[in-house]
Amino acid sequence: MVVIVALVALVSGCGTIRGWFSSEEKAATRPAELVDFQATATPVRLWKASAGKGEGRTGVRQGPFIADGVVYAASVKGGVRALDLQSGRSLWHHDSDLRLSGGPGAGEGLVVAGSLDGEVVALDAASGAVRWTATVPSEVIARPAVGQGLVVVRSNDGRVTAFDAASGAQRWFWGQELPALTVRGNAPVSLAPGYAFVGTDEGHLVALALADGRVIWEQPVAMPEGRTELERMADIDGAPVVDGGVVIVSSYRNRTMAFEGPSGRPLWGAENGGPGSVGVADDRVVVSDVAGTVWSIDKYVGTSYWQQPALARRNLSPAAVHGSHAVVGDVEGYLHWMRLSDGEFTARTRASRDAIAGHMAVADGILVVQDVEGDLSAWRID
Numbered sequence: 330m331v332v333i334v335a336l337v338a339l340v341s342g343c344g345t346i347r348g349w350f351s352s353e354e355k356a357a358t359r360p361a362e363l364v365d366f367q368a369t370a371t372p373v374r375l376w377k378a379s380a381g382k383g384e385g386r387t388g389v390r391q392g393p394f395i396a397d398g399v400v401y402a403a404s405v406k407g408g409v410r411a412l413d414l415q416s417g418r419s420l421w422h423h424d425s426d427l428r429l430s431g432g433p434g435a436g437e438g439l440v441v442a443g444s445l446d447g448e449v450v451a452l453d454a455a456s457g458a459v460r461w462t463a464t465v466p467s468e469v470i471a472r473p474a475v476g477q478g479l480v481v482v483r484s485n486d487g488r489v490t491a492f493d494a495a496s497g498a499q500r501w502f503w504g505q506e507l508p509a510l511t512v513r514g515n516a517p518v519s520l521a522p523g524y525a526f527v528g529t530d531e532g533h534l535v536a537l538a539l540a541d542g543r544v545i546w547e548q549p550v551a552m553p554e555g556r557t558e559l560e561r562m563a564d565i566d567g568a569p570v571v572d573g574g575v576v577i578v579s580s581y582r583n584r585t586m587a588f589e590g591p592s593g594r595p596l597w598g599a600e601n602g603g604p605g606s607v608g609v610a611d612d613r614v615v616v617s618d619v620a621g622t623v624w625s626i627d628k629y630v631g632t633s634y635w636q637q638p639a640l641a642r643r644n645l646s647p648a649a650v651h652g653s654h655a656v657v658g659d660v661e662g663y664l665h666w667m668r669l670s671d672g673e674f675t676a677r678t679r680a681s682r683d684a685i686a687g688h689m690a691v692a693d694g695i696l697v698v699q700d701v702e703g704d705l706s707a708w709r710i711d
Contacts, residue, residue: 361641370675375707376417381407383703392687396435403429403442404703421457436475443469461497472517501542517568528565546593551582567606597631605647615655617645635672649689658685
């Protein structure tokens with residue numbers, strides 16, 4: 330059974346908490362001040378739009394999805410929207426009373442999103458019309474995966490459910506026992522021909538047969554260690570990245586690993602990582618850790634190219650690769666671009682007054698971000 334613990338302070342008035350924390354303690358948890366640098370690139374905003382009322386403080390880390398030149402975005406209140414990638418022009422809007430939380434996935438003519446109440450809705454990608462609906466046992470806060478005739482949904486109870494993409498009929502499910510304490514979030518399922526790859530809350534990568542959901546192999550990425558449940562958290566909350574025949578995944582316990590997809594054979598491990606997914610470039614991957622350091626790791630052997638520690642405690646989004654840059658968003662709505670070759674800052678802009686917490690999408694040289702209040706913006710870097 331998963332235990333959720335809330336700490337509540339009972340005080341008689343606001344004045345009783347004054348002075349609890351020293352100025353040094355407050356400074357130790359405050360986001361690092363932004364450093365000055367000589368910009369060598371220029372961010373250009375192409376458009377902005379709203380996906381509706383966003384996630385707020387629910388911690389579901391919604392993000393957009395891009396497929397075939399279209400941006401798909403969902404919101405807790407406001408349904409699902411499709412926008413033209415180049416212009417931001419609205420193509421359609423599916424209004425819904427569902428509290429859509431997982432962010433949309435798309436493919437094979439469908440756009441699919443899950444809700445905080447366990448509903449799954451599949452829409453026609455061209456029109457936004459409802460094709461089918463289904464339910465799963467728990468809230469969905471991970472983007473559904475669509476492909477090879479299936480829609481694969483990860484729910485917050487650790488269950489993975491596959492639905493027929495055409496009819497919505499359940500084809501199979503796979504489940505796991507959750508640890509007592511986990512990070513808020515789930516890794517979206519990633520698909521490869523014949524496989525579904527799942528990062529678990531126990532820090533393992535599992536390969537399932539797409540045909541029937543049976544486990545083909547399972548490998549640890551990070552081992553839960555420590556005296557307390559908090560110390561033992563090893564969650565994988567970012568989608569495993571399939572790069573050719575290799576699967577790359579990162580864990581909350583600052584570990585990133587690469588595996589041979591068909592066999593599960595470990596290829597390398599790096600002692601740098603974070604709960605979000607990795608961004609993949611030609612020769613390296615980039616990942617942001619829980620402390621606010623961005624790492625660049627060799628894609629073939631796992632050695633570290635560089636680290637950029639200047640964004641400490643800024644609650645970074647998962648890292649993305651944008652042209653010749655790595656980019657992250659932060660708790661104050663800033664976007665930070667770093668040169669892929671050496672990690673030096675090249676550009677910064679404030680995309681929002683609200684946090685950018687979810688994954689960012691990149692296609693055709695355009696970066697699309699969604700803040701926690703549901704606002705979208707698209708950027709080029711010149």
